[in-house]
Amino acid sequence: xxxxxxxxxxxxxxxxxxxxxxxxxxxxxxxxxxxxxxxxxxxxxxxxxxxxxxxxxxxxxxxxxxxxxxxxxxxxxxxxxxxxxxxxxxxxxxxxxxxxxxxxxxxxxxxxxxxxxxxxxxxxxxxxxxxxxxxxxxxxxxxxxxxxxxxxxxxxxxxxxxxxxxxxxxxxxxxxxxxxxxxxxxxxxxxxxxxxxxxxxxxxxxxxxxxxxxxxxxxxxxxxxxxxxxxxxxxxxxxxxxxxxxxxxxxxx
Amino acid sequence: xxxxxxxxxxxxxxxxxxxxxxxxxxxxxxxxxxxxxxxxxxxxxxxxxxxxxxxxxxxxxxxxxxxxxxxxxxxxxxxxxxxxxxxxxxxxxxxxxxxxxxxxxxxxxxxxxxxxxxxxxxxxxxxxxxxxxxxxxxxxxxxxxxxxxxxxxxxxxxxxxxxxxxxxxxxxxxxxxxxxxxxxxxxxxxxxxxxxxxxxxxxxxxxxxxxxxxxxxxxxxxxxxxxxxxxxxxxxxxxxxxxxxxxxxxxxxxxxxxxxxxxxxxxxxxxxxxxxxxxxxxxxxxxxxxxxxxxxxxxxxxxxxxxxxxxxxxxxxxxxxxxxxxxxxxxxxxxxxxxxxxxxxxxx
Numbered sequence: 001x002x003x004x005x006x007x008x009x010x011x012x013x014x015x016x017x018x019x020x021x022x023x024x025x026x027x028x029x030x031x032x033x034x035x036x037x038x039x040x041x042x043x044x045x046x047x048x049x050x051x052x053x054x055x056x057x058x059x060x061x062x063x064x065x066x067x068x069x070x071x072x073x074x075x076x077x078x079x080x081x082x083x084x085x086x087x088x089x090x091x092x093x094x095x096x097x098x099x100x101x102x103x104x105x106x107x108x109x110x111x112x113x114x115x116x117x118x119x120x121x122x123x124x125x126x127x128x129x130x131x132x133x134x135x136x137x138x139x140x141x142x143x144x145x146x147x148x149x150x151x152x153x154x155x156x157x158x159x160x161x162x163x164x165x166x167x168x169x170x171x172x173x174x175x176x177x178x179x180x181x182x183x184x185x186x187x188x189x190x191x192x193x194x195x196x197x198x199x200x201x202x203x204x205x206x207x208x209x210x211x212x213x214x215x216x217x218x219x220x221x222x223x224x225x226x227x228x229x230x231x232x233x234x235x236x237x238x239x240x241x242x243x244x245x246x247x248x249x250x251x252x253x
Numbered sequence: 254x255x256x257x258x259x260x261x262x263x264x265x266x267x268x269x270x271x272x273x274x275x276x277x278x279x280x281x282x283x284x285x286x287x288x289x290x291x292x293x294x295x296x297x298x299x300x301x302x303x304x305x306x307x308x309x310x311x312x313x314x315x316x317x318x319x320x321x322x323x324x325x326x327x328x329x330x331x332x333x334x335x336x337x338x339x340x341x342x343x344x345x346x347x348x349x350x351x352x353x354x355x356x357x358x359x360x361x362x363x364x365x366x367x368x369x370x371x372x373x374x375x376x377x378x379x380x381x382x383x384x385x386x387x388x389x390x391x392x393x394x395x396x397x398x399x400x401x402x403x404x405x406x407x408x409x410x411x412x413x414x415x416x417x418x419x420x421x422x423x424x425x426x427x428x429x430x431x432x433x434x435x436x437x438x439x440x441x442x443x444x445x446x447x448x449x450x451x452x453x454x455x456x457x458x459x460x461x462x463x464x465x466x467x468x469x470x471x472x473x474x475x476x477x478x479x480x481x482x483x484x485x486x487x488x489x490x491x492x493x494x495x496x497x498x499x500x501x502x503x504x505x506x507x508x509x510x511x512x513x514x515x516x517x518x519x520x521x522x523x524x525x526x527x528x529x530x531x532x533x534x535x536x537x538x539x540x541x542x543x544x545x546x547x548x549x550x551x552x553x554x555x556x557x558x559x560x561x562x563x564x565x566x567x568x569x570x571x572x573x574x575x576x577x578x579x580x581x582x583x584x585x586x587x588x589x590x591x592x593x594x595x596x597x598x599x600x601x
Contacts, residue, residue, distance in 0.1 A: 052458075052459060053458070054455060054458065054459075073458075073463075074458040074459065075457075075458050075461050075462055075463045075464070076461075078458065078459050078460060078461035078462075079461040082459075083459070084459040086455075086456075090453045090455060090456035090459075091452070091453070091456065092448055092449050092451075092452040092453065092456070093452050093453075094448070094451070094452055094516070095445075095448050095452070098582075099445060099448065102445060103445050103446075103449055103460050103462075104460060106442045106445060106446075106460075107460050107461040111442050112442065113441055113442050113443045115442075116440070116441040116442045116443075117437065117441050117443075126582070126584065129584055130584060130585070133584045133585030134585055136585070137585075138585055139583055139584060139585030140583070140584055140585060141581045141582060141583055141584075142581075142582040142584055143581060143582065165460065165461070
């Protein structure tokens with residue numbers, strides 16, 4: 001029962017003279033993982049920033065669940081249900097883990113200011129957090145500082161935080177970078193839990209081809225801001241242009 | 254599933270310390286102090302209320318604002334005029350002027366918060382200069398350098414609190430209410446939103462937080478504390494003059510906040526008391542006092558950037574790690590219960 005969560009139509013963006021997105025169009029279905037790959041500087045993270053509203057598009061249209069969000073500010077898109085993780089985790093460094101996660105549940109459960117002021121400070125739903133943390137395969141104390149976690153654990157916790165915001169679409173930027181093999185498997189497990197249990201659509205940027213090929217149902221390849229391939233993993237892997245972009249072309253080809 | 258908690262001995266020590274401070278401030282100080290000491294400490298309490306505004310905007314939201322004296326001025330003059338010219342009860346006038354200050358701050362904040370970081374800070378410096386010249390020159394309303402005298406004292410249910418001791422107790426009550434408000438704010442969604450704006454604006458946006466409005470509201474809440482402090486000051490002194498609201502006072506309040514510890518209202522309290530009492534304790538030093546003061550501030554920034562409360566907190570963390578004190582809610586895989594269902598264990 002997958003449905004269309006995100007539709008990009010001819011999205012363009014340039015910084016000065018550098019074109020970082022050129023007529024990008026794609027569709028993302030719920031309950032599946034959409035891979036976004038390409039060489040360094042291809043404009044993958046920029047595309048995520050355009051979708052999550054951190055940058056504005058120059059032209060083109062972004063639709064989320066049928067709603068035009070091209071001009072909406074980033075926080076509004078987050079409230080609609082676009083979750084996000086970053087290449088380097090972004091947390092509140094001067095707050096403990098509990099407060100960091102409660103920020104996500106505030107959004108996910110739509111906690112109001114008055115409710116939190118008058119009622120007892122709403123506690124974190126530990127049950128769901130337990131499940132997710134078990135899948136992620138590590139443990140922590142809620143009261144500890146965020147800096148007590150390793151880099152890999154912070155990246156996994158960021159995915160958990162994104163899931164706790166109850167998104168319909170999750171933008172995951174290089175979850176495996178800096179993770180060891182076991183942690184990478186756990187990251188995959190988390191993403192699969194999200195698509196199966198929650199029917200979340202996931203856009204995944206990753207350089208690890210193993211991960212991309214094993215989890216994605218569709219893959220889009222970017223190079224210098226333009227789409228050079230978009231299709232099944234098999235199609236993309238066989239595409240000449242993709243191979244050329246990654247490996248370089250023969251001089252006489 | 255049960256969530257077990259166990260408090261550390263330290264949290265009882267902290268609670269005890271807070272109770273001790275309240276008892277000392279509420280009973281011992283008013284009984285034993287001379288009138289002069291009492292007025293000095295009252296001054297500290299008034300500045301403390303304004304510094305709570307700095308705690309909100311600087312400590313929680315991460316924006317350096319010098320504007321607290323501007324809003325003290327607005328709150329102070331508003332309350333003075335409401336009570337002396339319209340004859341409104343002084344407590345009611347104080348509350349009205351606090352609300353008025355908040356509205357003014359909301360409007361000013363909507364303009365200033367379009368500026369980022371340092372530019373915002375400079376704009377608040379400009380705001381202090383503008384407001385000072387208005388307070389100083391608009392003689393028909395503010396009395397200018399001569400001030401407004403013979404203002405009504407605090408008055409509750411028809412009883413006028415004219416003695417210093419009575420006023421002092423009332424100040425203390427307001428301080429406690431303000432501290433509780435500030436502490437509560439931190440536990441609300443708004444408090445977490447402010448913290449996220451302070452630590453990482455982009456992360457805040459992706460968590461659905463409207464960064465601009467969070468900052469504007471933080472600015473307005475800071476102004477609310479400042480406005481109340483201004484009104485308290487006016488009715489405590491029965492007098493108001495433009496020199497109460499100069500840039501010097503603003504810097505002094507920033508130092509109070511930073512010295513005590515910008516992350517905690519109790520720290521701010523320590524800062525306000527220390528900065529007010531130091532000139533009294535250091536009187537024998539005479540003209541060298543400013544030198545001592547300046548060097549002290551520099552040393553503070555080098556050795557304890559998080560203030561006195563920061564030092565207390567980090568010591569507490571070290572101790573609780575060493576003695577395994579404190580509440581621990583373990584989430585995720587736990588070696589002993591790896592096969593069990595969802596569980597929360599507590600090590601204490």
